[in-house]
Amino acid sequence: MGFFVPPFGRDRTALIQREHSYPAAETAGYVVRIQTPSRLVITVTLIAAQSIDGFITRNDEPGTAFCSKEDQEYFFKALMSFDSLIMGRKTYELSRDAIHASRATNKLRKIWTREPELWKANEILESVEFTADQPKAILEELEKRGRRECVLLGGSELYTAFLEKELVDRMFITVEPRLFGSGKKLATREISSQFALEETSRLSTNVLLLKYRKN
C-alpha cells in the first residue's frame, strides 16, 4: 500500500517507480511513501519501572527493590493480560525461583541468551524456553504458536534490542519518585521510533504510570 504526499523530491520518483513498479502517471511529481505493514499480528508491550532520571536499576544493584508496593501490585495484575513474555537471561536469573514456582503455566516465557544449550536443565517446554533467535524471529515463533499478547520484561539489553528493531507497540512505564544518578538505562542507544502518550495515571500519590503507543 502506498500513499502520496506533495512533492519534496521529484528526483526520487524514478527510483521509487523502479523499485515498486508504480506507473509513471501515478507517481509523477510525487514522492511515494511505502508503508510496509508489519507482518506480525502479535502485540508487543514493554513494561518497565524507572527512576525520575531514567534508570531501571539503582546504580549497580541488580533487581527492582526500588519499586513501590503499588507498582508491584499493578505489575502482577498487568501480567495477567499477556499470553507470552520475553526477558533477557540476566533478568531471568534474578527471578528464576519465582518463575519456576509460578502456577501461571499458560504463559510461554522465552529467555533470551546466546547460549541456550547451557540452560537446558531449566527448560520446561511450553512454559520456560531459552532462545538465541533474533527479536523478530522470537515473535514470529510465538505467533505461530498462537500467542497474541507478548510482554517484554527487560532488562536493558533486551529492551534496547526490541526497540531498535521497531518491534515494540506499547510501553507501560512506571516512574518511581527517585533519582539514582547512575544505573542501567531503559535503552542504551538512541531509538528512532516515536511514541504517543496515551494514558497517564497515578499508582499512588507519588508514583506515575505512563502508557505510550508507537506512532
Ligand SMILES: NC(=O)c1ccc[n+]([C@@H]2O[C@H](COP(=O)([O-])OP(=O)(O)OC[C@H]3O[C@@H](n4cnc5c(N)ncnc54)[C@H](OP(=O)(O)O)[C@@H]3O)[C@@H](O)[C@H]2O)c1
Ligand atoms: N526496572 C525494571 O523495570 C527492570 C526490568 C527488568 C530488568 N531490570 C534490571 O535490569 C538488569 C538486567 O538488565 P541487563 O541489560 O543487564 O540484562 P538482560 O537484558 O536482562 O539480559 C542480557 C542477556 O541477554 C542475552 N542477549 C543479549 N543480546 C543477545 C543476542 N543478540 N542474542 C541472544 N541473547 C542475547 C545475553 O544472555 P547470555 O549472557 O546468557 O548470552 C545477555 O547477557 C537487572 O539488574 C534487572 O533487575 C529492571
